[in-house]
Amino acid sequence: MAEVLVLVDHVDGEIKKTTYELLTAAKALGSPSAVVVGGAGAADKLADGLTEHGADKIYAAETDSTDFLAPEVAVLESLIGSAAGVLISASANGKEVAGRLAVRTGSGLLSDVVGVTGDGVQHSIFGGAYTAEAKANTEHPVITVRPGAIDIEASAGAGARESVEVPAASGRQATVTGREPIQGGSRPELTEATVIVSGGRGVGSAEDFTVVEGLADSLGAAVGASRAAVDSGYYPPQFQVGQTGKSVSPQLYIALGISGAIQHRAGMQTSKTIVAVNKDEEAPIFEVADFGIVGDLFKVAPQLQDEVTKRKG
Amino acid sequence: MKIVTLVKQVADTYSERKLSDSDHTLDREGTEAVIDEINERAVEQALLLKEAAGDGEVVVVCMGPDRASDAIRKALSMGADSAVHLSDEAIHGSCAVQTARALTKLIGTVEGWDLVIAGNSASDGQVAAVPAMVADLLGVPALTWANELSVSGSTVTVKRETDDGVTHLSAELPAVVSVGEKSNEPRYPSFKGIMAAKKKPVNNLDLAGAGIDGSEVGLANALVSVTSSAPKPPKQAGEKVTDEGDGGAKIAEYLVGQKLI
Numbered sequence A: 001m002a003e004v005l006v007l008v009d010h011v012d013g014e015i016k017k018t019t020y021e022l023l024t025a026a027k028a029l030g031s032p033s034a035v036v037v038g039g040a041g042a043a044d045k046l047a048d049g050l051t052e053h054g055a056d057k058i059y060a061a062e063t064d065s066t067d068f069l070a071p072e073v074a075v076l077e078s079l080i081g082s083a084a085g086v087l088i089s090a091s092a093n094g095k096e097v098a099g100r101l102a103v104r105t106g107s108g109l110l111s112d113v114v115g116v117t118g119d120g121v122q123h124s125i126f127g128g129a130y131t132a133e134a135k136a137n138t139e140h141p142v143i144t145v146r147p148g149a150i151d152i153e154a155s156a157g158a159g160a161r162e163s164v165e166v167p168a169a170s171g172r173q174a175t176v177t178g179r180e181p182i183q184g185g186s187r188p189e190l191t192e193a194t195v196i197v198s199g200g201r202g203v204g205s206a207e208d209f210t211v212v213e214g215l216a217d218s219l220g221a222a223v224g225a226s227r228a229a230v231d232s233g234y235y236p237p238q239f240q241v242g243q244t245g246k247s248v249s250p251q252l253y254i255a256l257g258i259s260g261a262i263q264h265r266a267g268m269q270t271s272k273t274i275v276a277v278n279k280d281e282e283a284p285i286f287e288v289a290d291f292g293i294v295g296d297l298f299k300v301a302p303q304l305q306d307e308v309t310k311r312k313g
Numbered sequence B: 001m002k003i004v005t006l007v008k009q010v011a012d013t014y015s016e017r018k019l020s021d022s023d024h025t026l027d028r029e030g031t032e033a034v035i036d037e038i039n040e041r042a043v044e045q046a047l048l049l050k051e052a053a054g055d056g057e058v059v060v061v062c063m064g065p066d067r068a069s070d071a072i073r074k075a076l077s078m079g080a081d082s083a084v085h086l087s088d089e090a091i092h093g094s095c096a097v098q099t100a101r102a103l104t105k106l107i108g109t110v111e112g113w114d115l116v117i118a119g120n121s122a123s124d125g126q127v128a129a130v131p132a133m134v135a136d137l138l139g140v141p142a143l144t145w146a147n148e149l150s151v152s153g154s155t156v157t158v159k160r161e162t163d164d165g166v167t168h169l170s171a172e173l174p175a176v177v178s179v180g181e182k183s184n185e186p187r188y189p190s191f192k193g194i195m196a197a198k199k200k201p202v203n204n205l206d207l208a209g210a211g212i213d214g215s216e217v218g219l220a221n222a223l224v225s226v227t228s229s230a231p232k233p234p235k236q237a238g239e240k241v242t243d244e245g246d247g248g249a250k251i252a253e254y255l256v257g258q259k260l261i
Helices: A017-026 A042-052 A070-082 A092-105 A209-219 A227-231 A297-312 B037-053 B066-078 B096-108 B130-138 B191-197 B247-257
Strands: A003-007 A031-038 A057-062 A083-089 A109-117 A120-125 A130-136 A142-145 A160-163 A175-180 A195-199 A222-225 A252-256 A273-278 A291-294 B002-006 B009-011 B033-035 B057-063 B082-086 B115-119 B142-152 B155-162 B165-172 B175-179 B202-205 B224-231 B239-242
Touching: A003 A017, A003 A070, A017 A031, A017 A042, A017 A083, A017 A109, A017 A142, A031 A042, A031 A070, A042 A057, A057 A070, A070 A083, A070 A092, A083 A092, A092 A109, A092 A142, A092 B096, A092 B130, A092 B142, A109 A130, A109 B096, A195 A209, A209 A222, A209 A252, A209 A297, A222 A227, A273 A297, A273 B247, A291 B247, A297 B247, B002 B037, B002 B130, B009 B066, B033 B037, B033 B066, B037 B057, B037 B066, B037 B115, B037 B142, B037 B175, B057 B066, B057 B096, B066 B082, B066 B191, B066 B202, B082 B096, B096 B130, B115 B130, B130 B142, B130 B175, B142 B165, B155 B175, B239 B247
Parallel strands: A003 A031, A003 A083, A031 A057, A057 A160, A083 A142, A109 A142, A195 A222, A195 A252, A252 A273, A273 A291, A291 B239, B002 B057, B002 B115, B057 B082, B082 B202, B115 B175, B142 B175
Antiparallel strands: A109 A120, A120 A130, A130 B224, A175 B165, B009 B033, B142 B155, B155 B165
16 A cells, blocks of 8 residues: 655754644545654653554654754655555645645645545635635645544554665755744644634723623634734734634634634535524624524623633532 | 835635636636735735835735636735736646745846735735745745834834734844734725725736746645545534523533533
8 A cells, every 4th residue: 555644843852743644634635744844852752652653664864954844845755655645734834845845756736625525625715605625636646634524533553663864955045033932822823623612802901802702711712803803903813713824623613703704614614513693683793603592792702711610619 | 125015816715716717716706806905904004014114115026817807906006116027827726835936036136125015815825925935036035923013224023913922033134024903904095095006007018028938836736736625515504592591501501412511
């Protein structure tokens, strides 16, 4: 069975959950080979988890290069010849590695897919308003997979280790001169969260976003905001959900005081369950909500928070 | 300093976007066409650099149908100096790799550029890789998702901000940069700018003019194909109840029923 390369997504030796999603998806195409590009010993720390989630092979490419993303591209380029395809997380970095790899190797680029089968891939586009099936017309397509789209199935692979060289970068590269970790605080990341509580214009002020945060914390949820709330300065832009912010697909999405402009719905309508609270019973958010309360979020949200806390206690 | 900015016309994200039934490409007839918002930030960034340097030139590069000239005019009315527009029936349906190759050829028609500035991710395809692909093809560094950018001498530095945190990047010119949502606030074209834009030179090219062979672009030669597409059945609106003082409790009840809490 042909091998399928999976670029391991990790930060400072900590695996990102999306890697296991990629390994699960890779099994539909062939035998998963995890490719770890990182500092000395990076693969050692990740090997057990990768094997448990289906990696038949683990390529360890150790490098201390400060070239930005060039080692990842070069390693995948050196391995792609015998592969049935390459799977990469559809993160900002992942998309870029995938694009550069595709132009170098003349491979079809299938971007931000939500499903992978032997016949092709599935896309969910325009914020979930359309589904599309696509396929590559080349050898070894390069596929980026949307985080959260694949349900992880743990089934152990052979986990055979192999060290590979990191080829020298071709062409001039950007140099990394510093990194700062994400300052997300103690709440989960928006794109990885299983529950998200978002606030919109109806929250009314930056101070009152504590109502959104309070409910979120009771549920162990991430906090999001609509564009209207961000543009009004109620909440920082990195938490914006929607077409120009983040696209999210959690198990549960609770929209507080969000009218549901098409821009916003495009970023959240693929959530499994949607609950909306809005004063305006005509608000379009109710068209996509599984459960809606027409009412004042400042009364409803704290009551819900109490109920959640009670049940936990 | 000579700066190329990549501009794309897209369907307005505030309108309902559709795919055509026949070939699964964007149904341009059915949607409002606008310059992609992020490209206004790319143009703004180029203008800021030009103004800071005291002299220079900003050249808009665009591929797309004839009506994309509206997007180009918007960029020119903001203050860009000239434009190159590839419009040819044959580019319809090109995939990301083909698009990157064609843009690289178009950039090649601009002599002596120092910097290419693009948006980080188009609002329609969201491939979010074309700037880096173009950089790879040009053999120059890619500094992408920049929310801060500065040029000092022949060195460009950016603050890259993504979900993975902040990365500081630096490279020698020439280079490709893509800008993010927080990079700047684009200016509104002034009346004077709008009038001046009408007289600014636009180099309208077809494939032959851009030195691109027909086999390198287009739906039939694409490296990937969409085999089917369908609008998702609209989500059925669920239960909607008016709060009578027990709204929060009712949500809790619903969530318990769905095994969500």
